[in-house]
Amino acid sequence: MPDFSKDDQKMYSSLRRIKRRRINEIGSLLKEWYGEERSKSEIVSYFPKVVSVKEVLSKIVSNENYHEIELLGKIQKSWTELVGQEISSNSKPLSLKDGNLTIQAKNNAWLAELKTFYGRIIETKILSAFKNSKLKKIYFVSAGK
Incomplete structure (x- = not known):
């Protein structure tokens, strides 16, 4: 075993x-x-039919959402480096769908901070770090939304 x-x-x-x-x-x-x-x-x-690892991986890679999943992973991995310790400890990249990145704030107070003060800065940093990405818009939501 x-x-x-x-x-x-x-x-x-x-x-x-x-x-x-x-x-x-x-x-x-x-x-x-x-x-x-x-x-x-x-x-x-x-x-179920036995499927090779090669078949499974090729389906994953050919999935139209694969590039968004990969980009979200890269953003999540470099989140602290991109936005700094204070912002990263109070927010996280939550999802990426159809070019729309959703960032979750820890609470409503941080949601207001992100939308009011840090939104443009975060957007600029992400777009400059991932120049070839197809990001369209960044949305901020509170935890649990």
Whole structure:
């Protein structure tokens, strides 16, 4: 078994038991329907097709939102460097969709600060750091919105 914590090992074991039980239940049902020999070949159609890592990665990379996901990750990673410690400890880049970046403020007071005083500065810093990005607009929201 892989090197997991005790809780993870318990969960992993439980999932394996459930999977075995499910396979046995499906197998029994198929034996009733098709008989012993044919049930062995029929069970394959009840489980997902094996997919290579290459296929999965190519689907992820070809996803139209991949570049936005990648850009959001870069912005999140460099957030403190971009905006400074004080702003970064009271806000975070939350999402990026259709070129619209949403930044979440810690509370309403910080939301007002970001919109009033820091909005243009943040926008300028992000746009200069990520020149080739297709950012259109930056929105500020309060936590929980």
